[in-house]
Amino acid sequence: MARSSKTTEASLVERTAKGDRDAFEQLYNIYRKRLFGYLFRVVGDATGAEDLAHEVLLEIWKSAGRFEGRSKVSTWIFGIAHNKALAALRKRRPMVDLDDSPEIADGRESVERAMELGEMKTLFRQYLTSLSADHREVVELAFLQGLSYADCAEILDCPVATVKTRVFYAKQQLKNMASGYGA
Amino acid sequence: MKHDQVIELLPWFLNGTLAADEQHSIEAHLEHCEECGRQLSEFRALSDAAAELSDETPEEPEGLFARVLADIDGLEAEARAPTAATATSSGLLTRALRGLEAWWEPLTRPTRLALATQSVALIATLGLLVTLWSPTGSLQTLSGPEGVAMSDQAHLIVGFHDGVAELELRELLVELDGQIVHGPSSIGLYTIELSFPRREQARLAALIAALRERSELLRFVEPAR
DSSP: HHHHHHHHHHHHHHHHHHOOHHHHHHHHHHHHHHHHHOOOOOOOOHHHHHHHHHHHHHHHHHHGGGGGGGOOOOHHHHHHHHHHHHHHHHSSSSSOGGGGGGGGOOOHHHHHHHHHHHHHHHHHHHHHHGGGGHHHHHIIIIIIIIOHHHHHHHHHHHHHHHHHHHHHHHHHHHHHHTTTOOO | HHHHHHHHHHHHHTTTTSSSSHHHHHHHTOOOOOHHHHHHHHHHHHHHHHHHHHHTTOOOOHHOOOOOOOHHHHHHHHHHEEEETTHHHHHHHHHHHHHHHHHTTTHHHHHHHHHHHHHHHHHHHHHHHHHHOSSOOOOTTTOOOTSSSOEEEEEEEEOOOTTTTTTHHHHHHHHHHHHHEOOOOSSSSSEEEEEETOHHHHHHHHHHHHHOOOOOTEEEEOOOO
8 A cells, every 4th residue: 555655656756757737736735735734843934834835846846857766755855845944944043953952951850740741742732843943843754744764864864863862852852841941 | 672772763663664673672672661661651742742733734825836837837938948049950950960970870989989089189179279379368257268259149158067078069069050169268168159140149048048957068158248
């Protein structure tokens, strides 16, 4: 089933490369919601996400001929989206790589005592948008897009070890924010 | 699997994308490790929080796809423009290329190599002669080769990528119906005189736009002024 879906999507890209607009529209319909949601949650505003979605779609149309099928179509599309979002965020403000930031205090003790898991979810939700773009993006790819760590690493163009560390630190950061330790 | 490795893989244990052996190792580890069980609950809370937040994401704006298609129409119209501008020469060009192929194909490989080498040497020598002939030793700008009388014909300055074969260079000249009047310069640029007059600026612009699409062959294309 998964293989069949992959093959279908790859054939849509192949037809798009030949200028087939119906195939391009089918591809758009498969990814429209996921793509816009991803961009919205990474850049944080609807107008920015719309501009980026426009750019990503144009790039898909222009570069479909260079898709060689070595990665999944979803990885290729989110790779384009990641690069566009990253460029937009760089224009807005200097990027801070929180993987290199000072050690994050572990607020586990107080949080564990203070919160039941239901509460933790509510607090996490409240602070998720305060995470850095790097951390929001990896949470998005792992939990909302449901991608493997290898696909996440390919999209983010970083080692697998970095992806794993980043998710863990995202969670730690949220715990610290929730318990009053974090920014 | 070590305890730390298990913690690192928990997000993907939750999203179900681990390989079967990783999945089984983690399940076995979770049966006796309280700390990993706690970490798993926290990752689950994070996953649920992200899912709830995603429900609040607005729908993608209406008309987005139509606007993208309109842009694609624009791109395709731009790409078609040079075709019309060069239509007059394309028939001649195709015939000339076919003639060249008919002449080139029957030659043996050593003969082709010898001819190609001689042609490259000839072009380089001519280029050197033109350079030496230049009455001034001043710095050459990209606005046009000094010391070479520019006729009323349109001119282009082009630079080829390293490794472009001499045959490809000749094919381009046939295609453009042009001839090299200067070059290679010290930075490897050639000035090509075209078959139409300088006043046909729109035609020149369309031709330049088409040549810029051929980035596999050309690294630089500018009008010579």
